[in-house]
Amino acid sequence: MNIETYFPFWSKLDDAQRRKLESAASLSRFERGAVLHAGSNDCTGLFVVLNGRLRAYTLSDEGKELTLYRLLDRDICLFSASCIMRSIEFDIIIAAEEDTEVLLIPSDVYKELMEQSAAVANYTSELMGARFSDVMWLMDQLLNHKLDSRLAALLLEEHTLDGGETLPITHERIAAHLGSAREVVTRMLKYFQTEGLVRLERGSVTLLDIDRLRELAADSIR
């Protein structure tokens, strides 16, 4: 299980803290579709994704889902332990998008470590900052969504020109086409990948769902 490889703060823990973390961690398996965490009343603990994929989303009062981010191998799910932070006032639902194996660290054990160790506390801040960044990016996309449409339109254009599903194109070239920054394009392509629209490989982009790309592209013409 090698728990130490999942936590960058491991080297800063003392022996008692390491033993505590190790003995409290347990392995859980969730089938595709299972809900691991359903809002703030549910305070299971931190999940470390060993393999599979988790999706974090919110539900509006009207039942509309909004996917916030996804967690893949080695990612750590902090919000399933959000009860350990008083200032978190929102509910996130975490569900398995594929059969998923996780390591569960109970909330009380993690909380105790956070209170004892600045390294653990700062790591927790970094995790929250990363998820906060995901959400800020998503909000910008939702409010000013143009790049997604323009990127989809460009990929379809290249596909028509090229004839194949696998486009031999680099992120740099796409960015140049769109008048955007390479990092911004890379982030959007990764988002397309987690949405199942494309598969990314070194120097190529493979289109997986042309219908949905067409729908996205149509938005840019509206």
Place this chain on the structure above:
Amino acid sequence: MNIETYFPFWSKLDDAQRRKLESAASLSRFERGAVLHAGSNDCTGLFVVLNGRLRAYTLSDEGKELTLYRLLDRDICLFSASCIMRSIEFDIIIAAEEDTEVLLIPSDVYKELMEQSAAVANYTSELMGARFSDVMWLMDQLLNHKLDSRLAALLLEEHTLDGGETLPITHERIAAHLGSAREVVTRMLKYFQTEGLVRLERGSVTLLDIDRLRELAADSIR
């Protein structure tokens, strides 16, 4: 200046840390309209609001502003020191909405404290969690914005019924009218207040900007 009253972790610091924080803190004044922090390249430090009001917002590529939250007396502005957290990948602009006095804690001093003290690190997480909660609430409003319109419509209706600008109505009664929870209504009323639409007093709501309330209310009929 009583710096200790602004930081709940003060009692957990040792003497050297206290002296360091005290001697590094400096008082700054900003006029209404001044920009205190302009994106992630600018890493001034933490601002503690002594009096006045700060507004945190983002700018889209097209130059559209989005107000994320406001900071009032005793609030602490973390994102003006966002460089101390590697995982923060978004840019926030902080500007003074009124003449504002702040206490500035330089980023390097705060970072050192965060690395030494679990109490400081956990306090930082709590600050980030509070701002994350603000943003999640805002995103829900933006995507599923109904309550704001319905609340504006209800206030205007009461105003028409009642004749005056000051409505003798409690948050509970408003919540009952709207079929919503009291806390949700209180949060929205506070948002209306920071937007200058209403003034809240015990047991009453005073309408300050009827034109903008009408605009908001019109959305619910669309």
